[in-house]
Amino acid sequence: MVRSSKRKQLKLERKQPSRKPYDRVLIVTEGEKTDPNYFNDLIKDEGLSSANVVVTGDCGCDPTSVVNQAIKLFKESKKGGSSTIYNRVFCVFDRDGHANFDNAINKASSNNIEIICSYPCFEYWYLCHFEYTRKGFQKTGNQSSAENCIKELNIHWNNNFKKKYGKSDTQPYVKLKPKLNNAINNAKKAQNDADSTGEMNPSTRVYKLVDYLKSLKRSK
Numbered sequence: 001m002v003r004s005s006k007r008k009q010l011k012l013e014r015k016q017p018s019r020k021p022y023d024r025v026l027i028v029t030e031g032e033k034t035d036p037n038y039f040n041d042l043i044k045d046e047g048l049s050s051a052n053v054v055v056t057g058d059c060g061c062d063p064t065s066v067v068n069q070a071i072k073l074f075k076e077s078k079k080g081g082s083s084t085i086y087n088r089v090f091c092v093f094d095r096d097g098h099a100n101f102d103n104a105i106n107k108a109s110s111n112n113i114e115i116i117c118s119y120p121c122f123e124y125w126y127l128c129h130f131e132y133t134r135k136g137f138q139k140t141g142n143q144s145s146a147e148n149c150i151k152e153l154n155i156h157w158n159n160n161f162k163k164k165y166g167k168s169d170t171q172p173y174v175k176l177k178p179k180l181n182n183a184i185n186n187a188k189k190a191q192n193d194a195d196s197t198g199e200m201n202p203s204t205r206v207y208k209l210v211d212y213l214k215s216l217k218r219s220k
Helices: 002-015 034-045 063-078 101-110 123-128 145-161 172-197 206-218
Strands: 025-029 053-056 088-094 114-119
Touching: 025 034, 025 063, 025 206, 034 053, 034 172, 034 206, 063 088, 063 101, 088 101, 088 206, 101 114, 114 123, 114 206, 123 145, 123 172, 123 206, 172 206
Parallel strands: 025 053, 025 088, 088 114
Antiparallel strands: none
């Protein structure tokens, strides 16, 4: 009985992810489903260690709450010294209707936290896999700008996957990966235009985080 318990304990220990010799990264998101599902799927598919890349989305959708959580977790990581400290910290959130958006940006900047924002929502990054568009998404009636973006995404989702898009999809990265290069090119083009014109809707910086995470694999 004792030997059996020891064997089980050893198996559990072997299953624990181990830190690899590349950056330790913290990604704090505003969503509990869409954003974490995408990045966790990327981590798994690209063979990254979950001991190196940590994703959390349990702090609410307010940008300031996301930044505060990132600051808290980074401070906690420093307590363990160089073996546990995060080399880079990212906050991922949307612009859609958040009153504290600018305050969150400023607070993140003063704490060396990198912001990965999407206008109006994370799903614009998904849309970039299928098309390039700089058509602004606006609130119409009871539909938010984010919901109107998702409405356009749904056209492509139905055509490609024969189903309606859902925020709880657990393998979005794998599904969209064949079109990833297209998404990166479209997102870069949109962001360059947004920076040039000052009109951020729609645009996304998610491609920067995706590029960085994929570079971790190449640097192993």
